[in-house]
Amino acid sequence: MFYREAGDFKTSYQDDNQTFPIKFDRYRYYFMLFVAFAIIPFMINDYWVNAVFLPFLIYAIAAIGLNILTGYCGQVSLGTGGFMAVGAYAVYKLMTMFPEVSVLIHIVLAGVITAGVGVLFGLPSLRIKGFYLAVATLAAQFFLVWLFNRVPWFYNYSASGQISAPERTFLGEPITGPATEAWAAYLVCLVFVTLSAIVARNLTRGSLGRKWMAIRDMDIAAEIIGVNPLGAKLSAFAISSFFVGLSGALFFAVYLGAVEVGEVFGINKSFLVLFMIIIGGLGSIFGSFAGAAFLVLLPVFLKNVLVGGLGWPTDLAAHLEFMIVGGLIIVFLIAEPHGLAQLWRVTKEKLRLWPFPH
Amino acid sequence: MLDQEQGYVTADGRQIGGTVMDMRNITLRFGGVTAIKDISFDIREGEIRAIIGPNGAGKSSMLNVISGFYVPQEGQVYFRGEKRAPMRPYEVARQGIARTFQNIALFEGMSVLDNVMTGRLTQMKAGILSQALWRGKAEKEEVENREICEKVIDFLEIQHIRKTPVARLPYGLKKRVELARALASEPKLLLLDEPMAGMNVEEKEDMSRFILDVNDEFGTTIALIEHDMGVVMDLSDRVVVMDYGRKIGDGTPEEVRNNQEVIDAYLGVSHD
Amino acid sequence: MPEQLVFAMEVFLNGLMAGVLYALVALGFVLIYKASGIFNYAQGVMALFSAMTLVGIMEGQVPFSHLINAMLGTHVHHFGWHLPAVLGILLTMVVMVGLAWLVQVVIFRHLVNQEPIILFMATIGLAYFMEGFGDLMWGAEIKKLDVGLPQGINLWIDETTFNIFDYGFFIDNLDIVATIIAALLVGVLVAFSQYTKQGRAMRAVADDHQAALSVGVSLSFIWVMVWSVAGFVALVAGIMWGTKSGVQFSLSLIALKALPVLMLGGFTSIPGAIVGGLIIGVGEKLFEFAIGPIIGGATENWFAYVLALVFLVFRPQGLFGDKIIERV
Ligand SMILES: Nc1ncnc2c1ncn2[C@@H]1O[C@H](COP(=O)(O)OP(=O)(O)OP(=O)(O)O)[C@@H](O)[C@H]1O
Ligand SMILES: [Mg+2]
Numbered sequence: 001m002f003y004r005e006a007g008d009f010k011t012s013y014q015d016d017n018q019t020f021p022i023k024f025d026r027y028r029y030y031f032m033l034f035v036a037f038a039i040i041p042f043m044i045n046d047y048w049v050n051a052v053f054l055p056f057l058i059y060a061i062a063a064i065g066l067n068i069l070t071g072y073c074g075q076v077s078l079g080t081g082g083f084m085a086v087g088a089y090a091v092y093k094l095m096t097m098f099p100e101v102s103v104l105i106h107i108v109l110a111g112v113i114t115a116g117v118g119v120l121f122g123l124p125s126l127r128i129k130g131f132y133l134a135v136a137t138l139a140a141q142f143f144l145v146w147l148f149n150r151v152p153w154f155y156n157y158s159a160s161g162q163i164s165a166p167e168r169t170f171l172g173e174p175i176t177g178p179a180t181e182a183w184a185a186y187l188v189c190l191v192f193v194t195l196s197a198i199v200a201r202n203l204t205r206g207s208l209g210r211k212w213m214a215i216r217d218m219d220i221a222a223e224i225i226g227v228n229p230l231g232a233k234l235s236a237f238a239i240s241s242f243f244v245g246l247s248g249a250l251f252f253a254v255y256l257g258a259v260e261v262g263e264v265f266g267i268n269k270s271f272l273v274l275f276m277i278i279i280g281g282l283g284s285i286f287g288s289f290a291g292a293a294f295l296v297l298l299p300v301f302l303k304n305v306l307v308g309g310l311g312w313p314t315d316l317a318a319h320l321e322f323m324i325v326g327g328l329i330i331v332f333l334i335a336e337p338h339g340l341a342q343l344w345r346v347t348k349e350k351l352r353l354w355p356f357p358h
Numbered sequence: 359m360l361d362q363e364q365g366y367v368t369a370d371g372r373q374i375g376g377t378v379m380d381m382r383n384i385t386l387r388f389g390g391v392t393a394i395k396d397i398s399f400d401i402r403e404g405e406i407r408a409i410i411g412p413n414g415a416g417k418s419s420m421l422n423v424i425s426g427f428y429v430p431q432e433g434q435v436y437f438r439g440e441k442r443a444p445m446r447p448y449e450v451a452r453q454g455i456a457r458t459f460q461n462i463a464l465f466e467g468m469s470v471l472d473n474v475m476t477g478r479l480t481q482m483k484a485g486i487l488s489q490a491l492w493r494g495k496a497e498k499e500e501v502e503n504r505e506i507c508e509k510v511i512d513f514l515e516i517q518h519i520r521k522t523p524v525a526r527l528p529y530g531l532k533k534r535v536e537l538a539r540a541l542a543s544e545p546k547l548l549l550l551d552e553p554m555a556g557m558n559v560e561e562k563e564d565m566s567r568f569i570l571d572v573n574d575e576f577g578t579t580i581a582l583i584e585h586d587m588g589v590v591m592d593l594s595d596r597v598v599v600m601d602y603g604r605k606i607g608d609g610t611p612e613e614v615r616n617n618q619e620v621i622d623a624y625l626g627v628s629h630d
Numbered sequence: 631m632p633e634q635l636v637f638a639m640e641v642f643l644n645g646l647m648a649g650v651l652y653a654l655v656a657l658g659f660v661l662i663y664k665a666s667g668i669f670n671y672a673q674g675v676m677a678l679f680s681a682m683t684l685v686g687i688m689e690g691q692v693p694f695s696h697l698i699n700a701m702l703g704t705h706v707h708h709f710g711w712h713l714p715a716v717l718g719i720l721l722t723m724v725v726m727v728g729l730a731w732l733v734q735v736v737i738f739r740h741l742v743n744q745e746p747i748i749l750f751m752a753t754i755g756l757a758y759f760m761e762g763f764g765d766l767m768w769g770a771e772i773k774k775l776d777v778g779l780p781q782g783i784n785l786w787i788d789e790t791t792f793n794i795f796d797y798g799f800f801i802d803n804l805d806i807v808a809t810i811i812a813a814l815l816v817g818v819l820v821a822f823s824q825y826t827k828q829g830r831a832m833r834a835v836a837d838d839h840q841a842a843l844s845v846g847v848s849l850s851f852i853w854v855m856v857w858s859v860a861g862f863v864a865l866v867a868g869i870m871w872g873t874k875s876g877v878q879f880s881l882s883l884i885a886l887k888a889l890p891v892l893m894l895g896g897f898t899s900i901p902g903a904i905v906g907g908l909i910i911g912v913g914e915k916l917f918e919f920a921i922g923p924i925i926g927g928a929t930e931n932w933f934a935y936v937l938a939l940v941f942l943v944f945r946p947q948g949l950f951g952d953k954i955i956e957r958v
Contacts, residue, residue, distance in 0.1 A: 013501045014501060128946055130745075130747050132942065132946065134750065138886070138935055142931050142932035146932050207478075207479055207499070210468070210475055221958065224451060225479070227479055316696055322763075326756060326757065326761070
């Protein structure tokens with residue numbers, strides 16, 4: 001009943017361009033933001049933050065990044081893990097080289113550095129297309145992980161080969177390092193994810209977004225109607241990598257605190273984020289959130305039910321998880337290539353007409 | 359004959375201006391196949407110029423040369439009096455040449471409106487920061503260009519499908535959306551590759567009317583490829599006839615129709 | 631002869647043998663790709679799965695025993711038989727054919743005419759599924775596989791080279807056998823696709839689906855067949871790798887080794903897979919030998935990819951691939 005377009009006329013193109021043209025959606029969006037910023041921080045404990053909220057928020061940023069490249073610009077990348085590693089090591093080097101500068105600035109700079117690396121590995125996309133490119137991005141994945149593993153400068157010659165985040169504060173409150181409170185870490189990630197989503201939304205609804213989608217849908221036609229493929233693809237690589245770099249920086253500095261590159265940023269991470277956008281919805285910012293939430297919650301759910309509830313060994317739950325994730329990927333590709341986001345849209349469409357379907 | 363500087367007056371009394379596009383001795387080969395053999399012709403300001411010929415004659419290849427998608431092995435392209443340096447297709451588009459394709463090349467994953475808006479991409483200049491924040495130039499430019507696109511959408515009578523994903527449209531409407539996308543860029547030269555292929559009579563009439571209106575209202579110069587001779591005779595001011603990559607006729611519809619070589623080509627007289 | 635050169639020769643030989651194996655795995659990819667346009671990322675997991683199944687059948691493991699035990703509280707694990715290798719291989723092949731059929735019916739029949747990249751992502755999903763499924767069925771622990779292939783240093787080569795160079799080459803018997811088998815198999819596959827009716831049908835499908843259909847080639851049959859052949863290739867690769875370093879997860883990573891081989895050789899070319907495999911096998915071993923120690927070692931992880939990447943930028947279709955023509 002409340003979910004109506006009727007009577008909600010748009011009188012200007014500005015209004016029509018809004019992210020949430022329907023009032024009810026807009027209110028729900030403000031309500032969600034309110035809950036996320038003003039209520040959840042007071043309710044959460046360490047378990048929820050570390051098992052659910054932080055990974056969800058951080059993966060959502062990575063998924064937004066990959067979605068820009070793959071979902072909007074049509075360039076499949078299997079190098080997400082490697083680019084997250086760039087973000088992590090960049091922020092680590094910055095934090096240790098310039099301890100007096102705020103870590104928040106370092107995190108953003110880590111994104112910028114990753115954007116540069118992304119452009120470098122995006123250059124071949126001008127010549128290589130489709131899964132040739134997908135396979136080529138594996139070069140980035142393997143090379144970068146090797147680099148951070150083998151060149152001691154990147155891990156400051158530490159004996160273990162690991163990097164660990166020193167304590168840094170914001171307004172007197174630690175936001176990296178072991179002393180960080182759960183709610184502080186949560187809020188930092190929440191701010192980043194909110195800004196990322198807004199920026200991504202803005203970029204994808206304007207001329208840049210249309211360039212990307214034109215390249216995605218038909219690159220030759222796009223070039224003939226005036227899109228410079230070089231600019232479009234490289235900007236997609238840059239911006240995508242920027243977000244992926246942010247997420248890598250947060251993953252290391254705020255979430256894990258210590259990282260061994262091969263373990264944390266291996267090829268499985270690349271696949272995980274790719275799966276998030278397939279399940280959530282290619283070419284949808286909301287889908288990036290949905291996919292991240294789904295794949296973060298699934299193992300938690302399986303663990304609680306199978307291991308906690310039924311008392312099965314953990315490895316069984318892990319094997320089942322692999323099967324479910326793999327199976328879902330196939331099911332979504334066959335039945336709903338636009339993922340959860342599309343399912344949600346269809347449901348809304350129905351709601352809009354409810355209770356009179358004609 | 360034609361006056362190179364002055365142009366000419368058409369049968370229905372329109373004044374045609376000087377040369378916009380001048381193709382000189384174009385030869386295009388694909389490996390062993392010669393798609394275009396030493397062809398020269400011009401396109402003049404404000405005219406509707408048809409390119410006709412049997413299948414495989416090299417018509418689409420010719421449009422692709424104009425678009426910069428194929429680079430001819432020999433010959434030069436003069437656009438608005440200047441010899442065109444070798445350039446990428448997107449640079450050609452930025453010079454004000456827009457086109458539609460023989461096999462519809464719309465962006466299937468986008469709505470009709472977004473497809474039409476892509477026609478404005480060459481004109482949209484907002485920086486990345488402005489776009490990221492959706493402030494200043496980006497927002498302003500979006501609205502301005504949207505207005506132009508809405509005019510085109512009204513003009514082609516596709517308001518009702520504005521927000522529909524292109525993939526869901528029937529063939530005839532897709533062709534119209536493709537024309538809208540080309541028109542949105544306000545081209546100086548519009549290239550249409552078989553705009554009426556696969557349409558029924560009624561749709562063809564609509565499309566013919568749109569093409570005439572575009573030419574009439576905006577003074578757009580148009581080059582079009584078409585198989586339907588009736589349509590060609592009605593629409594075009596001058597016709598180039600191609601066969602097996604050669605030019606076998608050039609002139610008004612009337613002249614071309616009476617050209618023996620053209621008649622032979624169309625009746626399928628064997629080549630030797 | 632200078633010492634370094636002798637070492638390099640040994641490295642070269644080892645690289646050549648690794649290269650033949652890469653070529654074999656890459657061939658599995660090429661077959662499926664040529665016939666169906668599917669780039670099968672799951673090829674590596676298929677090798678792992680077939681090796682696990684082989685061990686499971688030979689040792690008489692009860693399938694899904696962990697799951698059954700967890701659900702029913704039982705303690706089943708083995709049937710108590712031991713089968714000879716030949717029988718085990720035959721039975722495993724039956725399983726792989728069944729798998730090929732399932733993959734065709736359950737997945738790819740529903741994805742006809744999809745873009746290659748979608749198909750590719752579906753095979754990544756398949757790889758994940760099969761990985762979980764294999765572990766669930768046979769358990770995830772490292773298994774020993776012994777089908778009777780010889781192992782250990784080849785003394786004859788060791789002695790002969792020692793007599794010539796004063797330095798004995800270390801070359802493993804298993805590698806030699808693997809190389810011979812792989813080379814034979816490559817030959818058989820090439821012959822199969824050139825000279826048999828099914829092979830020709832397969833190539834016809836690759837060239838033009840519609841035309842193949844119109845002359846009465848059954849697409850489903852061809853696709854099940856190529857997936858079965860790919861399953862067989864996977865099994866051979868699985869046996870070789872499994873014998874060498876045990877049947878374990880890392881076996882599935884041979885797919886990642888084969889990918890750059892394909893990029894280099896061209897995804898559609900059988901000779902490309904062979905030449906690409908050899909170049910990468912030799913190239914990565916020599917690079918690690920010559921440059922590795924200077925820049926930190928373990929360069930095999932990425933060398934093949936970076937080589938293929940650089941190469942592709944200059945020749946996007948690979949060494950032997952069909953030239954990509956774009957039209958509008
Ligand atoms: N990219 C290409 N590679 C190889 N040959 C090509 C290519 N494009 C066109 N050709 C060949 O050039 C010749 C002319 O083709 P073109 O498409 O220009 O003909 P057309 O006059 O547009 O025909 P139709 O009326 O069928 O559209 C044909 O023989 C065609 O096969
Ligand atoms: Mg044509």
